[in-house]
Amino acid sequence: MIARAPHIDPERLAREMNWNLLRTFVVLAESGSITEAAERLRLKQPSVSVALKKLEDRLGQRLIDRSPGRFALTEAGQLLYGEAVNINGSILRLATLMRDVTPDISGHVRIAVASHVICPLFDEVIGDFYAAHPQASLSIDVITSMDAIAAVAAKRVSFALALVRNQDPNLRYIPMYREVFGLFCGPRHPLFGREDLTLDDLKGHGAVVFDNDRLQDALQDVTLLRARAALAPQVTGVSENLEEVRRMIMSGLGIGPLPKHVVARDLRDGLLWQVPPLEDLPEVDVYLIWNPATVRNRAEDKLLQSLIERLETTPFSDRTYA
The missing domain is CATH 3.40.190.10 (Periplasmic binding protein-like II)
Known part of the structure; x- marks a missing residue:
């Protein structure tokens, strides 16, 4: 006989779910061990183990296979991780969204950029944006293309400029330059x-x-x-x-x-x-990549739209550097 998954009341789960448990699970899934997750969370190992046990009990599913010599997400764990990353990313952005409710366009824009991105058009758009909106701020994380795309998917950055091997159907892509x-x-x-x-x-x-x-x-x-x-x-x-x-x-x-x-x-x-x-x-080709599911603040939205408009009005031949 095939075991049936336990019945879970969705409304009760939404009322009683502790978001800290989801955050702990995201870090645990990305760390690959209780020890490393505890270090990243600045918690003791037993606290992380207890949080995982509480989450598994709440969902009625085993989330991580921790048999000897093995630490891997179960099928249920993989499904939860995909949803928890999105939830965690949305929660992280709440403070930014609330802070930016002002008459002027302000707020922080965080961009992930592959290390070799050198694009005069991008530099001009950034300069024009800041000249028009001096109350906004910007940070650029130089990371690998793979990590940049992952950061966009997890809503940790406003958008990214990176190399692309395979396109994720949940993200949006425009060739920036060649x-x-x-x-x-x-x-x-x-x-x-x-x-x-x-x-x-x-x-x-x-x-x-x-x-x-x-x-x-x-x-x-x-x-x-x-x-x-x-x-x-x-x-x-x-x-x-x-x-x-x-x-x-x-x-x-x-x-x-x-x-x-x-x-x-x-x-x-x-x-x-x-x-x-x-x-x-x-x-x-280097691509502009963004997540349509990300709720952006006004500065993020303005800079992204300015960049898209500039790309749409600049022939690709003028964005090819030989």
Whole structure:
């Protein structure tokens, strides 16, 4: 016989649910252990265990499989986590929404941005926005594209600018701009300054890569570019941050990919040298991403709409940086 899930009165659950239990569960699910969750919550381990037990008793479902050597969400736990993340994100935004009820547009805008985002159009929109609404404030979190998209889905940020591999149907996407990647080396590299280079000259040299430079990720075309160059399979440097990839290339650790428009000044200053291939280079799109389910304050809404309007009135060819 198939066991039936216990009957739960929805109205009673809504009245009696302790939101702190949901918050504890979200942190627990993301931490992967009672110990780590307790540290993040600044609680003692027994308190976290008790909170999990209370939540499981309230719902009549086992939420986490904590058998020896295993810590994983059950099917019920996965369903609850998806809903709890949204609830937690909405609650976090309540204070901001209440604070921003003023005649003037004010409030805080929090944006998540991938490390390599260099876009003059975005800079102009931010400048125009602040000039028109000086009482507003802004923070920019530089994180991985994957984490940026997760932050949008969880309503932790106003919107994000990031690379996208697969689009979540619950989010909205607009291509911000397109950038072209090339391969570069620094002054200490033996190929620096040589104008007669061919692809054969690159074979076997060490590679500096982005952390998401893999076939299954957003930079898969860049991965294929490295394969065309037949660089050594050994990776001599890796980072998720563009500035650190650039630093390692300049320092001579190896040959690595960078967006051409980002390093144009470095090329002029003799800090980097582009190596083959010089044609048919990978093009990567950076997207504006937002969550239509997020309740935004007036500043967030105004900046997002200003950015969307600017994108809609600027041809994509003018937002492509080669």
